[in-house]
Amino acid sequence: MSEDPILIAGGGVAGLTLALTCHQLGVPVRVFESTRELRPLGVGINIQPNAVRELIDLGLGDRLPEIGVATQEYGFFTKHGKEIWNEPRGLEAGYSWPQYSVHRGELQLMLHDAVVDRLGSEAIQLGSRVTGYVNDGDSVRLQFEVNGEATEVSGPLVVAADGLHSAIRAQMVPDEGPPIWGGAILWRGCTRAKPFRTGASMAIMGTPYVRFVTYPISDADPDTGEALINWIAETTFDPSHGWAREDWNRRADKADFIDNYRDWEVAWIDPLDLIERTEEVFEYPMVDRDPLESWTDGRVTLMGDAAHIMYPVGSNGASQAIIDARKIGRGFVDHGVNPDAMAAFENEVRPASGRMILAGRGSGPDSVVAIVEERCGGEFDDINDVMPYDERAALSAKYKKLAGFDIETLNARPPIIEPDSVVG
16 A cells, blocks of 8 residues: 555545545545635534434544434424424434534534544645646656645545536536526525524525524533524525525625515514524525536546535535545545455446535425425315325335435445445
8 A cells, every 4th residue: 555645635524534544444544625724614504313323433423412412303384384394313212323413613523523533634735735646657746825825735546526616627528617607696694593403403494585593502501401403595596596696604684585584474483583583694605516427537546526516405515525535535445445345436426416515406305395395385284185204204214225324224334434444
């Protein structure tokens, strides 16, 4: 095995999980991240049981309750709180591992701290903006800029975990163009309020055109009873509206969307109140990219959002990034640190991720809302008269199976990486 470290472009969830996986396997690694200082930026995300399992296998299980909430239920509702579909999640559903709702920035910092603790601070080079790569026979050169000056470093492999605007993907697919916007804008924020329903519930409410998603990402304060509540206000426009921007940290004006929620009446939560009391709101379009026919060029491969950015309809993006890291690690165990490992990873993961991208555009788990809206305008006395239980359950089960976290398969599946695995 080469003594030179593999090179990871990007220090987000994908890249840091891969770094920890490499360390677990005895594979040297370096991470190059454009940000000069990591701070807990972003908003809430979900980590599904299949990905939680992998974080536990990396020795991070004790940290997850410190940064998030073990989700107990997941439901779809009308804008007046009528239940369309509701199901238990995580341990409550019978999984052997929980599901967590966490702050993305806190998850990234948790992974970063673990990398620094286990590999040393020199394993992550901040302030290094990756610009490209050059395959060079038995090695590959990763090109990047530091303080505006171009430099490069060689290694046996490069893994691109540099996200939605991946410079490495742009080099691989130079004619691809910008991400694809389907017409939806998401406004996101967090504010302190009392948790609703179980206290660890995730709720998706509204219509196919105006939705509100919310869930707690911290435990309730014992004195005030309030937790940090993450919320997402989503409006779908005609794509010709022209709001096709991909900045995920754009400060928003509440006036652009708050009126959509003034006539909502939900007994157990008040979306309008959550929006009004939130100090900072961020806006970005819901975008994805078409599936690629290949993620690999020589000794370079894509992972995470660089490989398969998808709509967040299945609360599955971060989970897939974590699974990618573990699958790459499994490739190293089976094939060594070489292009064969990358090929094994791509051959296993790429086809399913492409199907998830396409499912997110219309046949994901949230399509139940569109079906009910089409059939009855969201007005019903008994949901079973509109959409029978078996039909709703089948939609939920289909996506879990596609994304790799249906209960029976996951609980029975052996670890992706056995505890004592070492490469070389």
